[in-house]
Amino acid sequence: MSANINIRRDVSDKFYRYKMPKLISKIEGKGNGIKTVIPNMSEVARALSRPSTYTTKFFGCELGAQVNCDAKNDRYVVNGAHDAEKLQKLLDIFIEKFVLCASCKNPETVLVLTKDDFIMKDCKACGANLMADNRHKLVTYIIKNPPTNAKRSKKSKNGADGKKGMPTPPETASNGSDDEDADDVTAFMDAEAAAAAALPVSRDVDDDDWAVDTSEDAVAARMKELAVGGAVAKLTEADDDEDDQDDPLEQFAEYITTHPNASDSDLHTAATNLSIRPDKACAVLAQVLLTSAVLTNNEIPKRAPLIRTFSKTEKAQKNLLGGIERLVGVSHKELMPKIPMILKALYDEDLVDEEVFLAWGEKPSKKFVERKISKEIRERAAPFLAWLKEADEESEEEEESDEE
Incomplete structure (x- = not known):
């Protein structure tokens, strides 16, 4: 069983309600075939309410390494030898870019994909709806691999300036009706929550990492x-x-x-x-x-x-x-x-x-x-x-x- 730590590691308060398991890494193989297995990736991803593939792919982007995500067997691998602390620091960056609300710094967010393929973080704690780091390579993967059964909206072909391939910023996007936008966003959010809930859960993981025990x-x-x-x-x-x-x-x-x-x-x-x-x-x-x-x-x-x-x-x-x-x-x-x-x-x-x-x-x-x-x-x-x-x-x- 891995120890639980604060999702925001810069917060030392032991009563901080948002917890996640500490990452575990296991080095396998040697030479050119050496690789790092993350045995508890699904538990960590579940605590963050993000698919395990997102966090694993993020490691690959940051390390310039190939990754292998086998959800069926709950096995997530990053090529090369990487110790747990190094991966934990990278996870802190992922959390900052794709989990934490930029306004209140709480992790109670869901990712929302707009019609123009912008990734937004919709915060359930303070109500803010702010943009994630859309410059990161992971955004391309998220757009191509939204949570299972998510309804995808049609991508806008023309931007605000009318040029093909220039996306309209979320604030000015006008393709489709407001009702259609709301339906697309709701479907995406519901599917994302369902995908996170369906991730394999270890018996050693707390069933409610985000709650304070009030017994x-x-x-x-x-x-x-x-x-x-x-x-x-x-x-x-x-x-x-x-x-x-x-x-x-x-x-x-x-x-x-x-x-x-x-x-x-x-x-x-x-x-x-x-x-x-x-x-x-x-x-x-x-x-x-x-x-x-x-x-x-x-x-x-x-x-x-x-x-x-x-x-x-x-x-x-x-x-x-x-x-x-x-x-x-x-x-x-x-x-x-x-x-x-x-x-x-x-x-x-x-x-x-x-x-x-x-x-x-x-x-x-x-x-x-x-x-x-x-x-x-x-x-x-x-x-x-x-x-x-x-x-x-x-x-x-x-x-x-x-x-x-």
């Missing part, structure tokens, strides 16, 4: 390993309809504190992998990501792009303010006098709507902190709330004047 035993084991304290206990107690989110929230908080140099992309991926709801993520980010230097270090403007991806709903914005209450009322009480400036920073970055601010300021709540603390925070926030209300009224008067 009670698995969660308990991860929590014991992380030794997470009660940093977000109040946050998880605050929402009665999702008590089962305690562990993922604490893991997310632990990830933030133990990875101080994590990028916005890393933190967003961590939240996604732990299935953290956007409103919960806002509460954790406000409490754990921001520090006592939130103003002096301009932490809110710096982290605004990340927070904004989660704070798109009213509920998420309310939880963001709840996290701020925890920040100034529990974690860093020295920030209490600075609450108006913190709220102004949230307002300037469009992280919280005016209506949400004003509704939040109407009455204290014990959802995130004790009611006494919540009341004090709102009293401290009074100057900002008064300014916001006044600005809102002035804006309404100007609109009425313009209408008249």
Whole structure:
């Protein structure tokens, strides 16, 4: 049994959900007849949701070597002697070019063949539909060898400039109706998924390499390993309809504190992998990501792009303010006098709507902190709330004047 590794080997997080078996290579023969057999190629290809022939042919293209793909006997061979690590590095390139989404860097993509023979990567994680590396030699093989039973669309004979053999880019392709394009793409995607599912599976391979084990035993084991304290206990107690989110929230908080140099992309991926709801993520980010230097270090403007991806709903914005209450009322009480400036920073970055601010300021709540603390925070926030209300009224008067 080969060990499972992260599909993205540049990600060291052991909770990274996308896994694949580590490549195994076996050298056979000698002299001019020496060759490298990859015994677990089908398992690796299955984890990537790509046909085994694609990965094997890619090795041949990169190494300038002949390959032999015998799907019936589950035998994949590359001529020459190549060690496993060398092939693994080449597989990393294949994953970057033909598996990972260029937008979110997740491997939840399927290859789509357009009418003009462009290979696109359709991401099921973020919805992006971006072009693969269509300059690579492997593209020719993919076009000639789509997954079994895939419906092929007719290739356009003329490009945008009307010259034969010049393909129209996917963005401007217009041959055929939109419905026909959709049917062709759907058929191709369905057939590709079926082909990947039909690949031989070793009994030693995990049936669900892309899933996080969420059983009670698995969660308990991860929590014991992380030794997470009660940093977000109040946050998880605050929402009665999702008590089962305690562990993922604490893991997310632990990830933030133990990875101080994590990028916005890393933190967003961590939240996604732990299935953290956007409103919960806002509460954790406000409490754990921001520090006592939130103003002096301009932490809110710096982290605004990340927070904004989660704070798109009213509920998420309310939880963001709840996290701020925890920040100034529990974690860093020295920030209490600075609450108006913190709220102004949230307002300037469009992280919280005016209506949400004003509704939040109407009455204290014990959802995130004790009611006494919540009341004090709102009293401290009074100057900002008064300014916001006044600005809102002035804006309404100007609109009425313009209408008249």
